[in-house]
Amino acid sequence: MSIGNTSILRAVDIYGEYVVSPLLSVKAVTNVILHMNSGEIVGIAGESGCGKSTLVKILYGYIEPSLRVRGRVLLNIDDGTIDLLSVDEEYKRGRIWWRYISYIPQNSMNILNPYMRVGDHFTELLKKHLNLEKDEAIRVAGEYVEDLGLRKDVLKAFPHQLSGGMRQRIVVALSLLLKPRVIFADEPTTAVDVVLQKVLLQYLLDKQKEYGSTLIIVTHDMSIHAMATERIIVMYAGHVVEEAPTELFYEDPKHPYSRALINSLPRLGDKGIRQGLAGQPPSLINPPPGCRFHPRCPYSMDICRREEPPINKYENGWRVKCWLYVKR
Ligand SMILES: Nc1ncnc2c1ncn2[C@@H]1O[C@H](COP(=O)(O)OP(=O)(O)OP(=O)(O)O)[C@@H](O)[C@H]1O
Numbered sequence: 001m002s003i004g005n006t007s008i009l010r011a012v013d014i015y016g017e018y019v020v021s022p023l024l025s026v027k028a029v030t031n032v033i034l035h036m037n038s039g040e041i042v043g044i045a046g047e048s049g050c051g052k053s054t055l056v057k058i059l060y061g062y063i064e065p066s067l068r069v070r071g072r073v074l075l076n077i078d079d080g081t082i083d084l085l086s087v088d089e090e091y092k093r094g095r096i097w098w099r100y101i102s103y104i105p106q107n108s109m110n111i112l113n114p115y116m117r118v119g120d121h122f123t124e125l126l127k128k129h130l131n132l133e134k135d136e137a138i139r140v141a142g143e144y145v146e147d148l149g150l151r152k153d154v155l156k157a158f159p160h161q162l163s164g165g166m167r168q169r170i171v172v173a174l175s176l177l178l179k180p181r182v183i184f185a186d187e188p189t190t191a192v193d194v195v196l197q198k199v200l201l202q203y204l205l206d207k208q209k210e211y212g213s214t215l216i217i218v219t220h221d222m223s224i225h226a227m228a229t230e231r232i233i234v235m236y237a238g239h240v241v242e243e244a245p246t247e248l249f250y251e252d253p254k255h256p257y258s259r260a261l262i263n264s265l266p267r268l269g270d271k272g273i274r275q276g277l278a279g280q281p282p283s284l285i286n287p288p289p290g291c292r293f294h295p296r297c298p299y300s301m302d303i304c305r306r307e308e309p310p311i312n313k314y315e316n317g318w319r320v321k322c323w324l325y326v327k328r
């Protein structure tokens with residue numbers, strides 16, 4: 001549950017493009033403005049390739065060399081507010097990442113050092129940020145891995161000696177270790193079996209509650225958003241097209257893309273497979289003009305093909321980027 005609506009992180013006019021060659025770039029995230037409140041659980045939804053992971057990486061302040069970024073990501077820390085896109089990486093590594101904000105990436109192997117034993121990942125963080133002695137750090141690490149159903153011996157292993165599911169548990173444990181204020185979980189359960197999916201999700205939710213952290217869950221699985229999140233952000237082709245309180249959103253989604261996403265969810269009594277949304281998101285090298293959803297939209301009008309829709313704002317922070325809601 002939310003413990004308040006003080007903003008902890010604000011993204012202002014975010015734009016991110018991958019420069020593939022001097023003449024080619026992928027406009028993965030365009031014109032994104034959003035905020036995260038203290039203690040809330042936010043979902044980021046959208047089909048594959050819509051820019052969810054790119055947005056999350058930018059919000060975490062992790063910028064790959066090929067990604068060109070504009071805008072500001074303002075994070076509140078103990079002694080003020082910093083812009084994660086303008087402070088240097090050394091400062092983020094030393095002071096911010098893991099401690100204030102943590103990140104469970106889509107591929108857990110990405111953040112484990114293949115040359116370091118699993119336990120050393122824990123002890124290094126605990127020593128650096130909390131000044132714990134080695135023995136105490138090992139004890140704390142053991143508690144975390146046991147909480148996630150692993151034996152303490154895994155701390156002695158190297159990452160490649162573990163199964164994908166075990167590694168994912170380790171990364172989840174590491175992401176929670178320093179009780180961060182903001183936790184980004186990018187498809188935290190997609191690569192694991194159904195039983196582990198439930199265990200990991202519940203663990204994240206329990207810890208979020210215990211620490212009062214803000215949890216951002218990225219997944220294309222609309223049933224996870226319905227079950228776990230309080231607020232939902234829907235992305236389509238690099239844009240945020242709808243943002244709403246989750247409960248209200250599922251009763252009455254406004255954007256035609258959101259409606260299609262919800263309609264693809266299985267319902268009780270379904271005999272066959274539900275019809276998904278026809279077609280695919282556009283290439284972001286050369287996105288369509290106007291509304292990026294117009295080629296797939298059943299309500300597409302003339303203006304949708306020509307002009308980018310504005311963001312319409314409603315009560316409860318509900319926002320929809322669609323021409324259907326513009327009074328003309
Ligand atoms: N390193 C990269 N270099 C070039 N293009 C990239 C890179 N990473 C992602 N992209 C492209 O950027 C766009 C957004 O990708 P992103 O991974 O953010 O989407 P996503 O919504 O997370 O998708 P998925 O659900 O498959 O994880 C896609 O067109 C993708 O092909």
Ligand SMILES: [Mg+2]
Nearest residue numbers: 052053054106
């Ligand atoms: Mg992704």
